[in-house]
Amino acid sequence: MDLKVNDYTTDDGLTVINVEGEIDVYTAPKLREKLIDLVNKGKFHLLVDMEKVEFLDSTGLGVLVGGLKRVRAHDGSLELVCTQERILKIFRITGLTKVFGIHDSIEEAQEKRKGAK
Amino acid sequence: MATVEVSFSALPVHVRTARLIVTAVARRSGVTETLLDEVRLAVGEACSRAVEAHRRHCPDEPVRLELTADGRRFEAVVSDSVPGDDAAGTAAIDPAPAVPSLPAGEPQYSEDAFGLGLADDTAELGLAVIAGLADDVEIETTPKGVQIRMSWPIGA
Numbered sequence: 001m002d003l004k005v006n007d008y009t010t011d012d013g014l015t016v017i018n019v020e021g022e023i024d025v026y027t028a029p030k031l032r033e034k035l036i037d038l039v040n041k042g043k044f045h046l047l048v049d050m051e052k053v054e055f056l057d058s059t060g061l062g063v064l065v066g067g068l069k070r071v072r073a074h075d076g077s078l079e080l081v082c083t084q085e086r087i088l089k090i091f092r093i094t095g096l097t098k099v100f101g102i103h104d105s106i107e108e109a110q111e112k113r114k115g116a117k
Numbered sequence: 118m119a120t121v122e123v124s125f126s127a128l129p130v131h132v133r134t135a136r137l138i139v140t141a142v143a144r145r146s147g148v149t150e151t152l153l154d155e156v157r158l159a160v161g162e163a164c165s166r167a168v169e170a171h172r173r174h175c176p177d178e179p180v181r182l183e184l185t186a187d188g189r190r191f192e193a194v195v196s197d198s199v200p201g202d203d204a205a206g207t208a209a210i211d212p213a214p215a216v217p218s219l220p221a222g223e224p225q226y227s228e229d230a231f232g233l234g235l236a237d238d239t240a241e242l243g244l245a246v247i248a249g250l251a252d253d254v255e256i257e258t259t260p261k262g263v264q265i266r267m268s269w270p271i272g273a
Contacts, residue, residue, distance in 0.1 A: 024136075025165040026129035055136075057161055058246050062239035086154050093249030094242050 003027035005034045014113060015043040016106055020052035023060030031060065035067035035078075044076025047109050056087050061094060068099065081106055120146070120186055124179040127171030135182055136161040139193055146186035147271040156193070156269055159250040162243040163195035163265040169240070170199040170263070192268040200260050 003021040010016065015038055023031060038046060046067065050056070068078040079101035082088055091097045103109040121142050125131040139160040140153055148156060160182070167180040181196040247254055251267035258264075 022133070024129070024161065025132050025168065055158075055161075057158060057165060058239045058242035059165060061242050090158070090246060094245045 003030050005031055007034065007038065009043065010110065012110065012113065013045055014110060015046050017046060017048045018052070019048060019050055022055035023053060023063070024055060024057045025059040028059040028063045032063045032066065035063065035070065039067075039070045039074070039076075044071045044074040045113075046071055046076070046078045047103075047106065048078065048080050049106060050080055050082040050087060051084070053082075053084070053087055056090055058094070061090065061096060065096070065099070077101070079103060079109055081109060121184040123182045123184075125182070127168045127176055127178065127180055129165075129168060131180075132161055132164045132168055135164045135180075139182070139184060142184045142186075143191050143193075143269070146184075146191045148191045148269055149272065152269050155250040156191070156267075159247045159267055160193045160195065162246050163193075163267065166240055166243050166265070167195055167197035167199075167263070170197050174199045186271060189271055190268045191271050192266065194264060194266045196262055196264045198262045200262065 003019065003023060005017060005019055007015055007017045017034065017038070019031060021027065035046070048064065048067075064078070064080070070076075071078050081103050082091075083104050088097075088102070091100065091102065101109075101112075103112065121138065123135065123138055125135060136157050140157045143153055143156045144150075164180060164182065171178055171180060175198055178198040181194075183194040183196070185192045185194075247265065247267065252269045253267065255266040256263065257266070
């Protein structure tokens with residue numbers, strides 16, 4: 001299955017990226033390009049919705065970490081929405097649960113963002 | 118003799134095919150459904166690493182995947198043709214970087230880990246994933262290439 005990547009920006013300036021499909025060595029460049037494109041357009045607060053991601057490997061993790069580096073350079077943020085145990089397990093194995101903010105829903109991420117402001 | 122042997126061109130798109138094959142053979146061999154995700158991901162990681170190594174050093178050489186089941190364990194071996202770190206000093210010119218030893222336990226990345234080049238080293242992340250998912254892993258680096266051998270119990 002190919003990777004589908006779409007985005008929209010909420011009223012409070014959070015850019016939500018909906019990712020659907022498999023993120024691997026073949027498809028990860030598409031996500032990388034999207035993240036770079038958004039940062040180039042001045043979108044520095046990103047939320048990647050991974051609820052429809054069916055597969056994620058280390059190439060995908062590398063792209064997400066790369067995106068985090070880019071937005072952090074602009075005092076931005078890159079957080080995730082993910083409740084799938086098979087995907088969360090990969091973040092735990094690699095220790096990246098300590099690096100990314102991971103939320104149960106877009107609404108929860110937005111609420112926490114409001115609280116932090 | 119492996120149950121199934123596959124050679125595939127070192128192209129990212131074929132890693133997905135390799136994942137499909139390993140999942141099908143593992144299921145047929147009796148690996149439980151709960152372990153299939155782990156088998157698929159770990160073997161996919163090993164194939165991705167091999168494909169990237171081939172693309173840098175020998176893009177025309179195929180990557181080899183061997184799958185074997187002996188009734189008690191299911192074993193997957195991913196072999197590349199990129200000369201590794203050669204203790205005898207006979208490695209070809211421009212050898213691939215040596216495969217680092219498998220990380221023990223969960224990697225401890227600091228908050229600033231992403232500022233230290235972590236994103237540029239997905240190979241290390243890949244090995245961490247393999248080590249975390251495979252029941253047993255052996256990495257052999259020889260002048261002929263790197264072989265990652267992973268296995269899981271059958272019917273456990």
